[in-house]
Structure formats: structure tokens, C-alpha cells
Amino acid sequence: MDLNNLRETSNFDDRRGEGGFGGFGGPSWGGGFGGLPAFGMRGGGLGFVGFIILVLLFGSNGGGGLLDSVLGGGGQQQIAQADNHTDDAQLDFARKIVGSAEDVWTPILQARGVTFSPATITFYTQDTPTACGEGQSSAGPFYCPNDKRIYLDLSFFNQLADQFGAPGQFAQAYVIAHEYGHHIQNLVGTMDQHESQLQGSSARGATGASVRLELQADCYAGVWTYHADQRFHILQNGDVEGGLRAAAAVGDDTLEKQTQGTVVPDSFTHGTSAQRMRWFQRGLQRGEMGDCDTFGAATL
Numbered sequence: 001m002d003l004n005n006l007r008e009t010s011n012f013d014d015r016r017g018e019g020g021f022g023g024f025g026g027p028s029w030g031g032g033f034g035g036l037p038a039f040g041m042r043g044g045g046l047g048f049v050g051f052i053i054l055v056l057l058f059g060s061n062g063g064g065g066l067l068d069s070v071l072g073g074g075g076q077q078q079i080a081q082a083d084n085h086t087d088d089a090q091l092d093f094a095r096k097i098v099g100s101a102e103d104v105w106t107p108i109l110q111a112r113g114v115t116f117s118p119a120t121i122t123f124y125t126q127d128t129p130t131a132c133g134e135g136q137s138s139a140g141p142f143y144c145p146n147d148k149r150i151y152l153d154l155s156f157f158n159q160l161a162d163q164f165g166a167p168g169q170f171a172q173a174y175v176i177a178h179e180y181g182h183h184i185q186n187l188v189g190t191m192d193q194h195e196s197q198l199q200g201s202s203a204r205g206a207t208g209a210s211v212r213l214e215l216q217a218d219c220y221a222g223v224w225t226y227h228a229d230q231r232f233h234i235l236q237n238g239d240v241e242g243g244l245r246a247a248a249a250v251g252d253d254t255l256e257k258q259t260q261g262t263v264v265p266d267s268f269t270h271g272t273s274a275q276r277m278r279w280f281q282r283g284l285q286r287g288e289m290g291d292c293d294t295f296g297a298a299t300l
């Protein structure tokens with residue numbers, strides 16, 4: 001990626017190192033990467049479903065497990081410092097992606113008569129309070145519609161590269177752009193509009209509202225890519241392929257195959273690898289929000 005033309009957002013909050021030791025329960029919203037919104041707070045079934053999905057996603061590696069394995073043994077101090085240094089570069093990177101998302105989405109929403117207001121990206125380690133309940137990094141990056149914040153523990157990017165096989169800056173950019181896509185859905189009213197479908201027990205499943213919401217966020221990540229490249233010339237050789245690799249890595253079928261050996265479409269919340277790649281590419285093709293109507297699509 002070429003980041004030279006991107007400005008760093010000022011809408012961020014650095015809570016790294018503030019994490020407590022509480023939060024033994026799973027998050028009560030379904031907010032893992034590709035995160036579902038916070039309807040679980042209202043006592044519907046989706047929060048529970050979301051928790052299950054988080055377990056599927058990150059089952060063996062919850063909480064500080066990753067950090068523990070990285071920092072195990074002697075010389076912890078040195079390694080920790082090196083990590084922090086790396087994280088600062090990653091934080092600046094994430095601020096640039098969010099800055100470009102603000103620049104890209106402001107005029108697009110304006111043209112639709114929707115006033116843009118920015119999301120705040122919140123960097124944290126391990127756990128942090130959110131308006132959607134206790135946020136834990138084992139959930140992966142997520143968006144909370146109640147406080148309009150994207151929550152990101154930067155160590156997820158190591159996991160994305162090492163565990164999910166999706167290295168590279170653009171894979172990371174895709175993750176942030178997907179979460180920003182949820183913010184756009186929140187601003188334009190998509191979440192409210194489909195609230196009842198997203199709350200019900202039918203939310204999950206291969207053609208359920210959850211999958212439609214998530215695939216639309218993937219499509220919006222493609223829309224962002226198109227315009228960010230038009231305006232700021234971000235794409236370099238191999239970038240799109242890196243994004244597609246990330247989209248494929250977090251498909252429901254791929255994750256279920258890896259974690260449980262079988263694929264159960266009735267349990268889907270985010271869509272298959274093929275679908276996630278397809279909708280990302282669809283948004284990327286022309287940069288048109290209107291091409292992302294996953295709720296109206298007969299075929300996902």
C-alpha cells in the first residue's frame with residue numbers, strides 16, 4: 001500500500017495498557033471481526049449467537065493467550081518494548097485508514113442526503129468497557145453502534161497474518177474498512193431498518209439478516225477501496241489479492257472447517273469465503289453503494 005497521501009484521523013482513543021482483569025464472560029453482543037451489532041443487549045438470541053461465533057473464531061486463543069505466548073520466558077521487558085514500538089506504527093497506520101474512510105464516505109453520504117459523522121477508533125489491549133458491554137480482544141475487531149466506536153486490539157493483525165494466513169497492510173485495511181462499513185450502515189439507518197430481523201432467531205443462517213449485514217459491510221469495504229485508490233492512489237501490486245485473502249480467511253465455511261471439521265450453513269453469520277470475496281469485489285468494481293444491496297439480493 002502507498003500511505004503517503006493519507007491523513008491520520010484525529011477521531012481516535014488510545015486505551016492501550018488500561019485493560020483490567022475482569023470480564024470472564026463472553027461479550028454480550030456479537031461483535032467479532034465482521035462483528036454483529038449490539039442487539040444482544042436487548043435480550044434477543046443474537047448476542048448468544050454472537051458469542052458462539054466468537055468462540056468459533058478465536059476459541060483456542062482467547063484473551064491474553066496470544067500475548068502470553070509472545071512474551072513467554074525471559075527478556076519479557078525487551079520484547080514488550082519492541083512490540084509497543086511496532087504497535088505505534090500499526091496505530092498510525094490504522095489512523096490513516098480511518099482518516100481516508102472519513103474523507104471517502106463524507107461526500108458519498110452527503111450525495112444521499114445523509115449527514116456524515118465520524119466513528120471513533122478505540123485502541124485497547126485485552127479488554128475495555130464499551131456501550132455494548134465489556135469488549136474483549138478475543139472477539140477480534142468490532143463495531144459498537146451504541147457508541148459509534150470501532151474497537152481494535154492491534155495484536156489482531158499478528159493473528160490475521162499468522163493464524164489466518166492473511167498478512168500485509170491491505171489485509172489489515174480491509175478489516176478496518178469492513179468495521180467502518182458497519183458504521184456507515186448505522187448512519188444510513190440499515191441497522192435500524194432491519195433491527196427485528198437481526199434480533200430474531202432467524203438472524204443466522206446462510207441467507208439470514210446477519211449474513212446480509214456482514215456481506216454489505218464487505219461490499220462497503222470495496223467501495224472504500226475504490227474511492228481511496230481513486231483519490232489517494234493507495235493500491236500497489238498484490239494489495240487487492242491480500243484483501244481477498246483476508247476476506248476468504250474469515251468466511252464462515254472456512255472457519256467452521258478449520259475449527260469443527262464440518263460446515264453448518266444454518267449457523268452462518270458472516271457468509272462463505274466465496275461470498276465475502278465476491279461482495280468485496282462488487283463494491284470495488286464501481287465504488288457504488290447501490291451495488292451493495294445485500295438485503296434485496298436474490299442470490300448472495
Ligand SMILES: [Zn+2]
Nearest residue numbers: 033034035217
Ligand atoms: Zn462485520
